[in-house]
Amino acid sequence: MLRTETYTMNFGPQHPATHGVFQVVLTLDGEKIVKAEPVCGYLHRGIEKLAESRTYQQVIPYTDRMDYLASMLQNWGYVMAVEKLMGLEVPERAEYLRVISGELSRLASHVLATGVYALDVGGFTGFLLCFRERERMMDLLEELTGSRMTFSYARFGGVADDAPEGWLEKLDKLMDDMPGYIDEYDGLITGNEIFQARTKQVGGLSPETAIDYSLSGPVLRGSGINYDLRKAKPYSIYDRFDFEVPVGKNGDCFDRYFCRVREMRQSVRIIKQAIEQIKEIDGPIKGKVPKALKPPKGDAYAEIESSKGILGFYVVSDGTNKPHRVHVRRPSFINLGYLDEMSRGWLIADLVAILGSIDIVLGEVDC
Amino acid sequence: MLENLFTNIAGLLRNLLDSAGVPPLWNDVTLLVVKLVAILVFILINALWLVLMERKVAGYMQARIGPNRVGPWGLLQTTCDIGKLISKEIPIPKSADKILFLLAPALVFVPPLMIFAAIPFGKDMVALDLNIGLFYVFALASLTTIIFWMGGWGSNNKYSLLGSMRVVAQMVSYELPMILSVLGVIMLVGSMNLTEIIAAQQNMWFIVTQPIAFLIFFIAAVAECNRTPFDLVEGESEIINGPYTEYGGMGFAMFFLAEYASIMIISAMATTIFLGGWLAPFGLTFIPSWLWFFLKMYVLIFVVMWFRWTFPRIRVDQLMGFGWKILVPLSLANVFVTGIGMYIYRAIGW
Numbered sequence: 176m177l178r179t180e181t182y183t184m185n186f187g188p189q190h191p192a193t194h195g196v197f198q199v200v201l202t203l204d205g206e207k208i209v210k211a212e213p214v215c216g217y218l219h220r221g222i223e224k225l226a227e228s229r230t231y232q233q234v235i236p237y238t239d240r241m242d243y244l245a246s247m248l249q250n251w252g253y254v255m256a257v258e259k260l261m262g263l264e265v266p267e268r269a270e271y272l273r274v275i276s277g278e279l280s281r282l283a284s285h286v287l288a289t290g291v292y293a294l295d296v297g298g299f300t301g302f303l304l305c306f307r308e309r310e311r312m313m314d315l316l317e318e319l320t321g322s323r324m325t326f327s328y329a330r331f332g333g334v335a336d337d338a339p340e341g342w343l344e345k346l347d348k349l350m351d352d353m354p355g356y357i358d359e360y361d362g363l364i365t366g367n368e369i370f371q372a373r374t375k376q377v378g379g380l381s382p383e384t385a386i387d388y389s390l391s392g393p394v395l396r397g398s399g400i401n402y403d404l405r406k407a408k409p410y411s412i413y414d415r416f417d418f419e420v421p422v423g424k425n426g427d428c429f430d431r432y433f434c435r436v437r438e439m440r441q442s443v444r445i446i447k448q449a450i451e452q453i454k455e456i457d458g459p460i461k462g463k464v465p466k467a468l469k470p471p472k473g474d475a476y477a478e479i480e481s482s483k484g485i486l487g488f489y490v491v492s493d494g495t496n497k498p499h500r501v502h503v504r505r506p507s508f509i510n511l512g513y514l515d516e517m518s519r520g521w522l523i524a525d526l527v528a529i530l531g532s533i534d535i536v537l538g539e540v541d542c
Numbered sequence: 543m544l545e546n547l548f549t550n551i552a553g554l555l556r557n558l559l560d561s562a563g564v565p566p567l568w569n570d571v572t573l574l575v576v577k578l579v580a581i582l583v584f585i586l587i588n589a590l591w592l593v594l595m596e597r598k599v600a601g602y603m604q605a606r607i608g609p610n611r612v613g614p615w616g617l618l619q620t621t622c623d624i625g626k627l628i629s630k631e632i633p634i635p636k637s638a639d640k641i642l643f644l645l646a647p648a649l650v651f652v653p654p655l656m657i658f659a660a661i662p663f664g665k666d667m668v669a670l671d672l673n674i675g676l677f678y679v680f681a682l683a684s685l686t687t688i689i690f691w692m693g694g695w696g697s698n699n700k701y702s703l704l705g706s707m708r709v710v711a712q713m714v715s716y717e718l719p720m721i722l723s724v725l726g727v728i729m730l731v732g733s734m735n736l737t738e739i740i741a742a743q744q745n746m747w748f749i750v751t752q753p754i755a756f757l758i759f760f761i762a763a764v765a766e767c768n769r770t771p772f773d774l775v776e777g778e779s780e781i782i783n784g785p786y787t788e789y790g791g792m793g794f795a796m797f798f799l800a801e802y803a804s805i806m807i808i809s810a811m812a813t814t815i816f817l818g819g820w821l822a823p824f825g826l827t828f829i830p831s832w833l834w835f836f837l838k839m840y841v842l843i844f845v846v847m848w849f850r851w852t853f854p855r856i857r858v859d860q861l862m863g864f865g866w867k868i869l870v871p872l873s874l875a876n877v878f879v880t881g882i883g884m885y886i887y888r889a890i891g892w
Contacts, residue, residue: 192779229679295779297770298854303604359582363852369771372853451806505677523704524857 181209188217190440192527195537199514199526201477206351208526211518212509218541226501231257231331233503239325241505242432242539244287245482247280252479253501254487255410257331261473262521263385269333269460270412274327275346276319278449282353283312284482285435285442288534292432293364295531296373301364302466308356309529311349311433318342331468333461347450353443357436365436374429378517378529388513391506392484393434394533398426404480405412411479415452428532435534469496483507484535548832549666552577577669581658585651587801592843593620597803624799630791635698638788642696646689647789649798653685654803661810662737664820664832666820675736676728679811680721683766687713688805690775693797694785705784708774708858712765715862716772719869720762723755726880727815740819747823749816752880756816758873760842763808765865767801769846771853775860809842810835817842 180522187198196217202210222241226234238253241244251273258265265273290305313323318327318339328335363372380390385398395402403420406412421437470492478487484506493499510533518526547791552573594609594616601608610618634643643815654666660675672678687710728734730751731742742748749756765772775784787796813819817838820831856864 182700191782269654292856297773297777297779298606298853299600301854303606307605364854366819367854372860373854373857520551522858524774525775525778 177202186523186526187212188214193435193530194291194535195540197535197537197540198249198343199530201523201526203523206522208518208521208522208523211526213514215508215511215537215540216380218537220542222542223501223503226498228497230496233468234498235329236327238503239327240538241503242284242483242486242507242536243324244536245280245284246324246326246483247276247328248479248486250259250327251277251487251504252477252481252486253490254329255479256266256475256490259477259526260470260473260490260492261331263332264462265332265411266462267412267463268337268453268456271413271449271456272334272338272460274330274411274413274416275338275446275449275453276316276326276334277422278446279312279316280326281308281482282439282442282446285441286312286438288435288482289313289360289364289432289439292531292534293370295527296370298364298367298370301360304356304359305526315342315346315349318345318527329462330461332464333459337460343450343453346439346446350443350447350450354440355525357439360436367432372522374427374432374528374532376425376427376485377521377525378428378532379426380431380513381516384513384516385426388509390484390510390513392481392510392534393431393438394484394510397423397532398433398436399424399430403487404478410477413445416448418444428528431532431534432515436459465497469494478504481506483536483539484510485508485539503542505542507535507537509535509542511535511540546665547830548664574669575743577866578655578659581669582651582655585654585658585803585806586799588806589799589827590620590624590771592802592805593623593799594842596850599844600851603851626796627795632789632791632793635788637698639696639698639748642692643788644793646693646696646785647793649692650686650689650796650800651803652681653689654800654807656808657807659683660736661814662740662819663835664830668737668831671735671737673733673735675725676734676815677741679736680717680724683804683811684713684717685808686800690785693789697785697788701781701783701787701789702785704781705775705777705787708777709768710783711858712768712861712865713772714771715865716762716765716869719758719865719873720766722870722873723758723762723876724754725813725873725877726752726755729877729880729884736814736819739815740821743818743821747816747818747821752816752876754785754872755877755880756812758869758876759816760808760812760845762865762869763812764849765861767800767804767808767846769805770850771856772861773850773855774858777855779855805843806839809839809846812842813838878892 181204182202184197184203186201188196189194198214200212200214201208222237225237234253238249241249245366254522286305286309290302293301317323319342320328325373380398382398382400385395385400393483399422401420401422406420418441421434423434432499472492474491474496476487476489486506489502490498491500518529555576556569556573559572598608609619612622634640657679659669660672660678690709691706692797694702727739727748731739768775777784787795789797813835820835822829822831822834
């Protein structure tokens, strides 16, 4: 007597398409997914706990290791929370440098996400084309910070260093080239018939569910909700720039992906404006900050729009030079929460597309 | 001189054996063996070179250089790679079906070799001139399915099993449009002999008279050799490496080279059936016929590589839908239209 039954398959942790050491325990019916149970923690280093036994400054490098693809933004989020706690003022030039470096980091992260997404659905050339531009960004960031991935650029009350001579001009040149490069991605990846067949109508996410699951970033905006912290609650100096928040319509994989591509264009716009404005601002890049950092007793929560979504840092101080507790709202981790329901009923190939469209970084998921 | 280079070599060998007093039967057998060995060596070396070509093509398409360290222009890179892979152990999974697992990579080169034996490389350059050549070629091309299935099943791995299920489904559904598309050509020629098919293209290549058939044939053929956008069988971002997941060392290398051998086959078949085989276009006969054949073949191989580095991968259900809902009806329509065309041509008495 013939009968069929479901079976379990370990998708990861050693799998080329899980973007790191991430495991999904799949229950499959043929190739169809009945249940997808995400298992994370393979990269857990206990950063939140480690922060409790380090001084405030020493925590900054740890934040780099969370979302290592956009670590500039991670530094920024943490530094902002501590500044809020201490009531520190940040000089204007430092704010501009933070915006420029932060947006460049976001750009680098989105370029990688775009390329990796092309790789996930099987197109290898898109992946390497994206790396070509990312390399230029990385070179610029290296020139600014001395490091290619773990920048630790932000400091309490400012940034580590001013931009080197000629750096802003080089950045301006890259920003001039960038729209052309993004057009290339649109031609090779976005416009491809097979790519669209693979991503459109796949892994749908309704706006209500997106809010219920507290999803954020391009995943939320792909479902048609216009919520970008840079616009909704402008922090730093984002109210000075003219940019739009790209929103999707159907909440499928393609919309999530395309949101990122359009966000790159907006980032380019912001950087262009910031370069224009920073030229008129001369001044310190670091405010007056006491050598021994001892924030007053209390707590503070600061959130910024990272490349993956809303990144929040909650810092509790007990009056000593070490934080009592640091908690991070990691967008990658929270965005993963809906993976199971999102991928049920789709095929294995779609799971790869769905996972790629969420754009997770395992360093951030596992923290 | 160059034109008849290989036929002269064969003739020389025959004369040599004749003068040595070898009986005619043994003479023929020896000659056939020599031809087959030559083809085997050719396939293996060509597959090696194609791996390099693929990496170079990919490199230039992706704004990089590709291998350039081993030998001039990286020419020895793949040779060294294979050398390394030969020296590696072939790990056999504990729960694998040992016989099937080891037999699959050993057999994987048999169909390409047998197909190449029947393909005319140039003027009078065909090892086996069969009168059912086309039928023979298609029959053997589908044999690869079983070998992939053996490897996937024998590995006893879920990824391999999924991959080999995909192989069977894909090959069965794309065999049909492939054969149906060639039916139009067979109707025009009235023969399945590959030499006669080439001869029939003396005035006009079949790509001109049967353009849709060529498109269907080429798409289905790309799917047959599991290349992007139809590389679901490997689909490394989904099922890691499909049937080859558990293979290491030379076992893996055999499958890897077999992929290139099958690209060569489909390109050679498309050249023979649609691009006039070894016939020189525009009367450029000063270039030897076998060189023409290889030129055309390599252009098609390049197109296949171009596909690979441009397209993403199609999904399983889309693949099936495309095969059964678009290619099969289209190829049937092509047969129908060809029939009507032939009838009209005959009616006007051309």
